[in-house]
Amino acid sequence: MRLVVMADTHVPTRAGDLPEPLWEAVDGADVVVHAGDWADLSLLDTLEQRAARLIAVYGNNDGPALRARLPETARAELDGLRIAVVHEAGPATGRERRCAALFPDCDVLFFGQHNISRPVTRKGPGRGMATGTMTPSRHQHPDPGATGIRRKPAADSRLARPLR
Numbered sequence: 001m002r003l004v005v006m007a008d009t010h011v012p013t014r015a016g017d018l019p020e021p022l023w024e025a026v027d028g029a030d031v032v033v034h035a036g037d038w039a040d041l042s043l044l045d046t047l048e049q050r051a052a053r054l055i056a057v058y059g060n061n062d063g064p065a066l067r068a069r070l071p072e073t074a075r076a077e078l079d080g081l082r083i084a085v086v087h088e089a090g091p092a093t094g095r096e097r098r099c100a101a102l103f104p105d106c107d108v109l110f111f112g113q114h115n116i117s118r119p120v121t122r123k124g125p126g127r128g129m130a131t132g133t134m135t136p137s138r139h140q141h142p143d144p145g146a147t148g149i150r151r152k153p154a155a156d157s158r159l160a161r162p163l164r
Helices: 020-028 042-048 062-070 095-102
Strands: 002-004 031-034 054-056 073-078 081-086 108-111 117-119 127-131 145-149 157-163
Touching: 002 020, 002 157, 020 042, 031 081, 042 054, 042 062, 054 081
Parallel strands: 002 031, 031 054, 081 108, 108 127
Antiparallel strands: 002 145, 073 081, 117 127, 145 157
């Protein structure tokens, strides 16, 4: 299964559109995850049309129109991998412990807000991954990419290496 994960796109306020390599990844993905901070309905409309499946939440910069169409938290099972998606996972101190307590039944938590990509290396329930930004920000340059889901024997599903 090919998975594209993004957040903090801020289109069109920060960038006019997503980078073309990211659109190409969306077009080839089985599932697209967006962890909030869209900024405008037009990107949501376009992703709903182009993505085979979209799992998405709103972020702190998203207004009433986006909040009316998106949940604060989303959950899904993808090829046996239980995921959760939120925008805000709180401060770095204690994040892994807090996420494990809030999402004990998920294998991976995707979150946004911080505009910096950072995996959480903790094994077990609630391990997380900050998606970073997909458009230029003061924190980092965009690094659009995709990943795959590979199911290992037994119930231990995990994210595979990035597919580039």
